[in-house]
Structure formats: C-alpha cells, structure tokens
Amino acid sequence: MKIIKELSRIELGATVMREVLAECDIHGQTAHREIAGKVNCCHCNEEKRVRDNEERLKTDRSIMRALMIVKMKNKGVSANMGRFSEWRYxxxxxxxxxxxxxxxxxxxxxxxxxxxxxxxxxxxxxxxxxxxxxxxxxxxxxxxxxxxxxxxxxxxxxxxxxxxxxxxxxxxxxxxxxxxxxxxxxxxxxxxxxxxxxxxxxxxxxxxxxxxxxxxxxxxxxxxxxxxxxxxxxxxxxxxxxxxxxxxxxxxxxxxxxxxxxxxxxxxxxxxxxxxxxxxxx
Structure with a gap:
C-alpha cells in the first residue's frame, strides 16, 4: 500500500501510531491508521465494524427469540397455535x-x-x-x-x-x-x-x-x-x-x-x- 503522506503521529514508548493519507483499493485516497507498521483504511474499518455489529445483533435477536419461545411455553402460552390470524370466522x-x-x-x-x-x-x-x-x-x-x-x-x-x-x-x-x-x-x-x-x-x-x-x-x-x-x-x-x-x-x-x-x-x-x-x- 502506497502511503502518500503522514497526517499525524503518536508515539507510546516503542509503539508508533500514525494517521496517514494512503490509497485504498475501494475508497481511493483517504485516511488510514497505521499501528505497529500495519496500515488499515479508516472507512474500511468502520464498514467492518458496522457489519460485525449487525451480525452480532442478528445473532443476539435469534437468541432472544428462542428465549422468548421457551418463556412463553413455560408460562402456558402457545407460540405456534392460537393466533388472531388463525381464527376462522x-x-x-x-x-x-x-x-x-x-x-x-x-x-x-x-x-x-x-x-x-x-x-x-x-x-x-x-x-x-x-x-x-x-x-x-x-x-x-x-x-x-x-x-x-x-x-x-x-x-x-x-x-x-x-x-x-x-x-x-x-x-x-x-x-x-x-x-x-x-x-x-x-x-x-x-x-x-x-x-x-x-x-x-x-x-x-x-x-x-x-x-x-x-x-x-x-x-x-x-x-x-x-x-x-x-x-x-x-x-x-x-x-x-x-x-x-x-x-x-x-x-x-x-x-x-x-x-x-x-x-x-x-x-x-x-x-x-x-x-x-x-x-x-x-
């Protein structure tokens, strides 16, 4: 990855963190973060964070739906039968x-x-x-x-x-x-x-x-x-x-x-x- 220029730098002992302008295959010239020599596009990082969070929420909602079904059964409520949509007039x-x-x-x-x-x-x-x-x-x-x-x-x-x-x-x-x-x-x-x-x-x-x-x-x-x-x-x-x-x-x-x-x-x-x-x- 080609670094065009350094935008900022923080040194914490032997660790150097930089914000640099670099070329991203997806987003073109944009801000990147370099930590311990590894450079990542800030936009790519944010998109990955959003995707990971969506997947986690999807998994958590599935877990909560399963928990709800168990709780309904334990409380005497049928989740599969007896809904308004099933009523025959x-x-x-x-x-x-x-x-x-x-x-x-x-x-x-x-x-x-x-x-x-x-x-x-x-x-x-x-x-x-x-x-x-x-x-x-x-x-x-x-x-x-x-x-x-x-x-x-x-x-x-x-x-x-x-x-x-x-x-x-x-x-x-x-x-x-x-x-x-x-x-x-x-x-x-x-x-x-x-x-x-x-x-x-x-x-x-x-x-x-x-x-x-x-x-x-x-x-x-x-x-x-x-x-x-x-x-x-x-x-x-x-x-x-x-x-x-x-x-x-x-x-x-x-x-x-x-x-x-x-x-x-x-x-x-x-x-x-x-x-x-x-x-x-x-």
Whole structure:
C-alpha cells in the first residue's frame, strides 16, 4: 500500500501510531491508521465494524427469540397455535365476531399498567382460550419489539420473566397448594410472583375451583394487581355468576376498568374439528 503522506503521529514508548493519507483499493485516497507498521483504511474499518455489529445483533435477536419461545411455553402460552390470524370466522356471526376480535387485537398491541381488565364469556368450545392465547402472543411480540436497538443477549436473560402468564384457575390452586409447607417459596410468594406479570390470563374460571379457598385466592390475585396491571379472565359463567364467584370486593376492583366480551356464537371447536372415522377413506 502506497502511503502518500503522514497526517499525524503518536508515539507510546516503542509503539508508533500514525494517521496517514494512503490509497485504498475501494475508497481511493483517504485516511488510514497505521499501528505497529500495519496500515488499515479508516472507512474500511468502520464498514467492518458496522457489519460485525449487525451480525452480532442478528445473532443476539435469534437468541432472544428462542428465549422468548421457551418463556412463553413455560408460562402456558402457545407460540405456534392460537393466533388472531388463525381464527376462522363463523359464516352467520362473522361481522359480529370480526368487530369483537378486532377490538381484542387492538387491545393486545398496547398493553400497559393502565389497560382494561377483560372478561371473555361464553359456552364451552367457543374459542375463549384461543382468543386469550392470541392476546398473550401479541403482547410477547410487542415486548420483543421493545428490545433496545443496541443490546447484548447475555445481559437480557430476564427480559421476558414477567411478560405474561396464561394459567387455568384450577392450576393456580394446584400450584398454590404445592407450595404449602415450602419454606423457600411459600404460597404467598407464589401468588406474588404470579401477580407480578405485566399481563395475567386466568383461564376457565369456575372450572374445578369452587372451594372457598380457591375463590379467596383469585380474589387475592385481583387485589394484588388492582391499579397495577390488567387481568384477562375466561369463563363459562355469566356476569352474575362471575360476580357471585369473586365476591363483591374483588368484583368491584375488577369492574372499575373492564371490557366484557361475549362469545355468543356456536362451538368454535366443532367448526374447526377434524374427525376421521377409523377405516373410512378420507
């Protein structure tokens, strides 16, 4: 490489660092840095730094996506099934369904501590859990977009820890009872951790959780999340039954900022089922 002239020089003991004007095969005559006799184009160095950083970010984002998928699975959220884009609209209730589901989609894209609580009501099989899962998936995807433009995956391992959990009311009771006698993580600690999620989805409220202690536990969770974070509930009960189940105090807290959605259509599960009779041609 031909050095045209020296622009500056720094000597640190036996080490000499120079900025020189030299000919680059790509950038022509431009500034180069020479350190210990090795000359590199400043523009080439910067382009390499940008490429390396882009590759590192690409790798880190892949690592974070894998971490998110694992966290979703551990928190009861299906990343592969149960998205808004997969919903099959009822031919008779399509317009009504579309209006309601569009509202849920909009909700799921901007969830924060001031977002409404949601109660999704409807008979068995009408798609309540799928809709709740779709809300959860969107919230994770929005959270993923909140990653800083510059980050390193190794110091972001707890990024998704309290994003969202989808859990049945029955399983809350089972998990809580599993902590009885646990001096490291008590039932109270478990409920505090559950309540700390940015979004908590309690699925199938009223199914196998009718004991007074179960109802008190759900009321406690609602109290812990009151004015802090939104809660989504799916249930087969109507509003009157839900209020009686929760009790006046928990219901009053829940309904202060509440959206109620009625799944008043036929069985979504039947509509999307794929039943094959053994031995019959498909």
């Amino acid at each position: 009822d031919s008779l209730k399509g317009d009504d369904q579309r209006a309601k589901i569009t509202q849920l989609q909009q909700y799921s894209k901007a969830i924060d501590g001031h977002s409404r609580n949601i109660v999704i009501l409807g008979p068995t099989g009408t798609g309540k859990t799928m809709l709740a899962n779709a809300i959860a998936v969107n919230h994770y995807l929005v959270k993923e977009q909140a990653l800083a433009s510059e980050f390193k995956s190794y110091n972001q391992q707890d990024f998704y820890d309290h994003t969202c959990e989808l859990i049945t009311s029955f399983d809350i009771g089972a998990q809580a009872r599993g902590h009885w006698g646990n001096y490291q993580v008590s039932e109270y600690d478990y409920l505090q951790e559950l309540a700390a999620n940015e979004l908590l989805i309690i699925d199938d409220l009223g199914a196998g959780d009718g004991h007074e202690k179960d109802r008190a536990r759900i009321a406690q969770i609602i109290a812990l999340r009151y004015n802090r974070a939104p809660t989504v509930i799916t249930t087969n009960m109507d509003i009157k039954g839900l209020r009686e189940f929760l009790g006046d105090r928990a219901w009053d807290r829940l309904q202060q900022n509440l959206l109620v959605m009625h799944c008043d259509w036929g069985s979504y599960r039947t509509q999307t089922s794929d039943i094959q009779i053994a031995g019959a041609a498909r």
